[in-house]
Amino acid sequence: MRKVWAVIRREFVERVRSKWFLISTVLGPVFMISVTVLPSLLATRSGRVNHIVLVDEGGGTLGERLRTQLVGSGRFAVQLVAAGADRGNAVRDSLTDRVRTEALDGFLTISPATLESGMAEYRGRNVSSLRDMGMMEVALRQSVVTERLTRRGVDPGVVQEAQRGIDLKTLRVTKQGATGESGMVTFFLGYGVGLVLYMIILIYGINVMRSVLEEKQTRIIEVLVSSLRPFQLMLGKVIGVGGVGLFQFGIWTLTGYLMVHFRAQILGAFHVPMDQVSAFSFPVISATLLSVIGAYFLLGYLLYAALFAVVGATVTADSEAQQAQQPVMMLLVFSLIVSFAALNDPSGQLAVVTSMIPFSSPIIMPVRVATSDVPTSQLALSLAIAATTVLLVVWLSARVYRIGILMYGKRPNVKELWRWARQD
Amino acid sequence: MTPDTVVAIDRIAKRFSGHVAVADLSLRVPRGAVYGLLGPNGAGKTTTIRMIMNITIPDEGTIELFGDRMGGRHHSARIGYLPEERGLYRKMRVRDMLVFLAEAKGVSRAVGGAKADEWLRRLDLAEWGPRKVEELSKGMQQKVQFIGTMLHEPELLILDEPFSGLDPINQQVLRDIVVHLSRAGKTIIFSTHQMDVAEKICDHVCIIARGQKVLDGALAEVKRVHGGTHVAVAFEDAGAGAGAMAAVSDLVAAADDSGMSAELKLKDGVDPQTVLERLMGTHARLRRFERIEPSLNRIFLDKAGPEAVAPAAEVAHA
Numbered sequence: 001m002r003k004v005w006a007v008i009r010r011e012f013v014e015r016v017r018s019k020w021f022l023i024s025t026v027l028g029p030v031f032m033i034s035v036t037v038l039p040s041l042l043a044t045r046s047g048r049v050n051h052i053v054l055v056d057e058g059g060g061t062l063g064e065r066l067r068t069q070l071v072g073s074g075r076f077a078v079q080l081v082a083a084g085a086d087r088g089n090a091v092r093d094s095l096t097d098r099v100r101t102e103a104l105d106g107f108l109t110i111s112p113a114t115l116e117s118g119m120a121e122y123r124g125r126n127v128s129s130l131r132d133m134g135m136m137e138v139a140l141r142q143s144v145v146t147e148r149l150t151r152r153g154v155d156p157g158v159v160q161e162a163q164r165g166i167d168l169k170t171l172r173v174t175k176q177g178a179t180g181e182s183g184m185v186t187f188f189l190g191y192g193v194g195l196v197l198y199m200i201i202l203i204y205g206i207n208v209m210r211s212v213l214e215e216k217q218t219r220i221i222e223v224l225v226s227s228l229r230p231f232q233l234m235l236g237k238v239i240g241v242g243g244v245g246l247f248q249f250g251i252w253t254l255t256g257y258l259m260v261h262f263r264a265q266i267l268g269a270f271h272v273p274m275d276q277v278s279a280f281s282f283p284v285i286s287a288t289l290l291s292v293i294g295a296y297f298l299l300g301y302l303l304y305a306a307l308f309a310v311v312g313a314t315v316t317a318d319s320e321a322q323q324a325q326q327p328v329m330m331l332l333v334f335s336l337i338v339s340f341a342a343l344n345d346p347s348g349q350l351a352v353v354t355s356m357i358p359f360s361s362p363i364i365m366p367v368r369v370a371t372s373d374v375p376t377s378q379l380a381l382s383l384a385i386a387a388t389t390v391l392l393v394v395w396l397s398a399r400v401y402r403i404g405i406l407m408y409g410k411r412p413n414v415k416e417l418w419r420w421a422r423q424d
Numbered sequence: 425m426t427p428d429t430v431v432a433i434d435r436i437a438k439r440f441s442g443h444v445a446v447a448d449l450s451l452r453v454p455r456g457a458v459y460g461l462l463g464p465n466g467a468g469k470t471t472t473i474r475m476i477m478n479i480t481i482p483d484e485g486t487i488e489l490f491g492d493r494m495g496g497r498h499h500s501a502r503i504g505y506l507p508e509e510r511g512l513y514r515k516m517r518v519r520d521m522l523v524f525l526a527e528a529k530g531v532s533r534a535v536g537g538a539k540a541d542e543w544l545r546r547l548d549l550a551e552w553g554p555r556k557v558e559e560l561s562k563g564m565q566q567k568v569q570f571i572g573t574m575l576h577e578p579e580l581l582i583l584d585e586p587f588s589g590l591d592p593i594n595q596q597v598l599r600d601i602v603v604h605l606s607r608a609g610k611t612i613i614f615s616t617h618q619m620d621v622a623e624k625i626c627d628h629v630c631i632i633a634r635g636q637k638v639l640d641g642a643l644a645e646v647k648r649v650h651g652g653t654h655v656a657v658a659f660e661d662a663g664a665g666a667g668a669m670a671a672v673s674d675l676v677a678a679a680d681d682s683g684m685s686a687e688l689k690l691k692d693g694v695d696p697q698t699v700l701e702r703l704m705g706t707h708a709r710l711r712r713f714e715r716i717e718p719s720l721n722r723i724f725l726d727k728a729g730p731e732a733v734a735p736a737a738e739v740a741h742a
Contacts, residue, residue: 002527002530003527003528003530006524006527006528007528010516010520010524013520014513014515014516014520018515214513215511217511218511218512218513218514219507219509219510219511220511220512220513221511222474222477222479222505222507222509222511223505223507223511223525223528223572223573224528225479225497226477226478226479226496226497226500226503226505227497227500227525227528227529228497228500228528229497406479406480
């Protein structure tokens with residue numbers, strides 16, 4: 001046991017001491033925030049006004065109504081141009097040129113068909129801005145509806161009232177009652193849980209692989225296996241590297257907790273007004289969720305670390321490792337992709353099934369727990385399956401590992417791996 | 425097996441996908457011996473050592489260490505092993521790594537640290553302790569690895585090509601340590617193809633060629649039994665030496681000619697005095713003419729060289 005401890009200690013200390021650990025500990029949250037928050041933040045922030053021309057090929061009063069609506073959104077500066085149906089093509093060509101030379105962001109064409117069948121056309125350089133296009137569509141729909149109703153003689157006051165916006169507030173209800181958490185916050189919590197688990201299992205699994213490969217490449221493995229049993233070495237390595245993962249995760253959790261707890265002071269330091277501070281709503285991470293995350297991190301990490309250890313033990317060169325790790329990576333990536341589906345329907349069939357499969361459950365189940373009420377029986381079954389699989393896979397991996405670490409040259413195929421596993 | 429035998433190998437064989445690495449090899453290493461495992465490249469030295477260390481398992485035969493068959497890993501704490509393929513953790517600090525290697529042998533951190541410091545000082549590496557392994561020169565790394573095999577004070581040291589790749593100064597340093605350890609009663613097995621080194625420090629040798637033992641025994645006995653009349657000659661310049669060698673060629677059965685000096689095995693019945701007279705007749709100026717025991721190199725060439733038809737001769741154990 002003392003020897004295993006020496007291996008654990010070495011793996012842990014050497015990693016925590018490295019620059020890589022410092023950088024990833026600091027940059028991890030930065031990366032997480034940038035992939036979850038930044039895109040939406042950027043989309044709302046780009047405050048540029050789009051200069052467009054509204055080509056009216058005989059839409060009647062719709063043109064003026066639409067112009068007012070677009071300008072009112074604050075995102076568009078609109079020049080209204082009337083064009084007879086016969087001049088339509090010429091106007092469109094010259095406008096296309098102006099868009100090409102960037103004198104104009106785009107132009108929107110409406111015609112009598114717009115009122116009749118809802119057809120309109122926009123050509124521009126900014127068509128990929130979902131937010132702006134969404135606004136344009138809303139403005140168009142509202143103007144067309146208002147125009148249609150007004151023409152049928154509906155009172156403008158009634159039309160205006162009918163157009164008033166709807167704001168659906170979504171709040172999550174759990175067994176404990178209403179949480180006051182919005183649907184959005186729950187979504188992001190689930191998203192974050194899935195992503196963190198994926199990242200941490202992947203990063204530390206690959207760390208185990210690299211560590212095995214390093215010992216093989218430097219041939220220090222010969223000295224080690226003449227002193228320790230291969231299983232002791234693998235065990236120490238997996239625990240040591242996993243300890244680093246837990247340590248890093250601990251740092252992130254604590255920092256996150258402190259930042260949420262002291263958010264008033266922190267945001268105050270950046271002169272953010274108090275009413276905006278309290279408008280921020282944060283998910284409450286319950287003790288249950290935290291322990292579920294912890295349990296599945298351990299199970300998932302052990303499972304994948306054992307697989308990655310086998311990959312490291314069966315290859316000789318870095319380039320081979322890149323290839324050989326693909327199947328294992330695929331399992332993880334698949335789990336992450338399914339977790340997005342599970343976010344939308346945490347109690348759906350796909351989510352329930354994948355939260356039972358031991359290779360995807362470490363990511364899917366915590367996501368489900370974060371976003372819905374998972375029956376205790378399902379949780380227990382999933383944990384039991386995962387734990388059994390981990391024991392089996394670790395045992396098998398250790399048997400392949402002990403042979404693989406001393407083999408150089410040609411990569412073994414599955415048949416050979418199986419023979420190694422059964423060999424005495 | 426006598427209690428004074430540390431390693432007893434009995435008829436082991438190892439095959440790798442069709443080719444025979446070691447065949448029917450038996451040897452005994454007495455306690456306190458400096459045992460040289462000699463042979464050309466690819467003879468099976470490393471494979472034999474790996475089987476002793478439990479890294480590979482022999483297909484046939486048995487290996488006893490310290491009187492039992494528990495294997496090298498079981499006796500790990502009593503054995504120091506330097507593999508042929510040198511390797512260290514490149515990113516680790518030298519001292520930390522040595523302490524780790526000691527811990528892997530079951531030594532406590534405190535004792536391991538003290539031992540590491542002591543040996544680093546002894547090998548003039550003290551200032552490198554806190555540096556990373558990758559900053560060290562190759563020779564220094566080799567010395568560090570050598571230290572790593574000795575920290576737990578093993579009774580048996582198994583060194584695979586310990587001196588290869590070292591400059592003469594560092595070779596001497598390590599050789600001194602081997603001699604020192606031997607005097608302290610440790611048993612040392614090492615493999616090499618450098619016969620001059622083996623001749624200086626071994627008291628027992630085993631020559632392996634093509635996976636088979638060619639001969640083994642105490643060095644003095646091996647030399648005595650080898651037979652033949654051998655003389656060493658040395659010249660003042662290589663040009664004249666060439667002429668002199670040509671003049672005696674009909675008297676010589678085999679010559680190990682290095683230009684400035686040569687070791688000659690005389691044909692049966694040739695008197696060394698005749699050779700000396702012939703040499704005096706040439707214009708070569710002699711620096712040395714001496715009747716000698718055959719050198720290990722000569723024996724090695726006779727037994728394992730290209731011209732040897734490899735009749736496995738076994739010398740009685742001394």
